[in-house]
Amino acid sequence: MxxxxxxxxxxxxxxxxxxxxxxKQFPVLKPASFSSDEPISLSILIPARNEEKRIEACLQSIVDQRHHPKELIVLDDHSTDQTRAMVERFAETYPWIRVQSGRALKQGWLGKSYACSQLAEVAASNWLLFLDADVRLKRGAIEAIYNQLCTQKTGMLSGFPEQKTGTLFEQLVVPMMMFTIGCHLPVKWVGKSKNPAFAAAHGGFIAIEKTCYYDIGGHEAIKDSLVDDMALARRVKEIGFPFTLASIHPFVYMRMYESGQEVWEGYRKNVFPxxxxxxxxxxxxxxxxxxxxxxxxxxxxxxxxxxxxxxxxxxxxxxxxxxxxxxxxxxxxxxxxxxxxxxxxxxxxxxxxxxxxxxxxxxxxxxxxxxxxxx
Known part of the structure; x- marks a missing residue:
């Protein structure tokens, strides 16, 4: 022994x-100044299905930023709660916010990928930032995101938000996502290697340049993938676009699940796929x-x-x-x-x-x- x-x-x-x-190899989003003549524009895109408990805080964190994106579009994916009404209240005050009605789910598609594809269709900016409804932006996040996107110019940016946890099971399991990344994925190779095996992404925070998005086939190319974030990252690397997995927790946080049962069901859906x-x-x-x-x-x-x-x-x-x-x-x-x-x-x-x-x-x-x- x-x-x-x-x-x-x-x-x-x-x-x-x-x-x-x-x-220490993670690129870090850094505080930055913002100029109105930045060469890029940004659309924040949020797919939402029955998110009345989360969407208000998400939108509030965005409107509380010192600078705002060109537009923010929420796709109401056939919600049966007050999700749409909450977004519409924000849209009354902020004209750059609007809500889009989701179409009926097409055969062969998974729900989130189809929602993101519809959002990309109507986005007017050259950078698309897909956020989940449980994501919150900290002060200065927009400037830091713009700074990284201006540096990168094209490709895809993703990262793992700071994870807020409540129940014991959340605290035990949710941080294991970063444990597996930190222990096994050589972060330096994520940015430098074109091998799609060296890819990781978080679906709650994905920024992708529009030309890159359509050149890789958009969400349609991964429409039946349960782990859509990883599939999208692999497509970006396969085609040869720049991909950055950054440390974004100083500017972004979220609570992915709010109960032990949600943790179990959410991770069970993702681990084997x-x-x-x-x-x-x-x-x-x-x-x-x-x-x-x-x-x-x-x-x-x-x-x-x-x-x-x-x-x-x-x-x-x-x-x-x-x-x-x-x-x-x-x-x-x-x-x-x-x-x-x-x-x-x-x-x-x-x-x-x-x-x-x-x-x-x-x-x-x-x-x-x-x-x-x-x-």
Whole structure:
């Protein structure tokens, strides 16, 4: 057991140093001045389906900015609540805001991709910023976004907003999204490599230049993809446009889910499709996670019973390294590091969701989200 734990500790130490280096590779949105003669224009596009609990705060965060986009269009995707009425109230005060009625879902399309495609059709700017209704912009966000887009000129920009969490299950699972990115995706290669394998994006925040958007086929090219953000990023890289995965949490935040059930259903919908329904890949990742982050805890308990002090020390070292990796990623993304101590529980939760996602995918039972069923 001591030999096994020694090997694990070496692997975790390497992972720790890689993570520190990797998190420093993110380009960072920076505060910037704004000039009215900027060579770009920006349309903020928000697909909304029954978002009355979220849309008001989203719009308020945008109108509270020092500078505003050229236009803001919300697509009411057949909402049955007060979503449309809330947007219309904003439109009465701000003429650059309007609401668009969504068409009936076409066969072969998934709901969000079809909504985004309709928004792109009516957008007048040369940059399109797709936001989810639960996204909030902090002060100075518009200027920072303009600054990055002016520098980049074309292609796509995405990033992971600061994640606000409430329930315990949210705190355990939601930050694991950045944990997997920080541990496994060489961020430097995301911008430099044309290989679509080195791509990651967050569907809540995607800015894409209009020429690039239509050259890659728009959302129609990925109309049946459950993980539309990743599919769009891969298309951008395949065609050869610039792609930036930036650190946007200083200017953007969100609360993706508001209950443990939403976390379970949301992640279950994305995990298996997110690895292209590759059983071997998902199983391999979970085996590695079990070995690195769960096995040391089990070894610690066994060593404690056997009074094996060497193994107890090594297991404690392994646990501490795992916690340090998680804490590093949490802190770099504007979160507290307190939940890092529950990393083994987060890993167990993620594995449970992953296998539930795989089960549904293999049995073709269909994933349910916001009243729609997806295959």
């Amino acid at each position: 001591a030999i096994f734990l020694t090997v694990i500790s070496v692997l975790l130490l390497c992972q720790f140093f890689f993570t520190i280096w990797n998190m 997110g690895v292209n329904r590759n059983i071997a890949l998902l199983s391999s990742v979970f085996c590695v996670y079990t070995m690195l982050y769960l096995a040391p805890v089990i070894c610690f308990m066994v060593a404690l019973l056997q009074l094996d002090m060497l193994s107890i020390c090594l297991a404690t070292l392994c646990y501490g390294l795992g916690v340090s990796i998680k804490a590093t990623i949490d802190i770099e993304n504007g979160r507290t590091s307190a939940m890092a101590f529950l990393l083994p529980v987060s890993i167990l939760s993620l594995i449970a969701i992953g296998f539930a996602s795989m089960k549904i995918g293999l049995k073709k039972e269909g994933y349910e989200w916001k009243g729609r069923r997806y295959e």
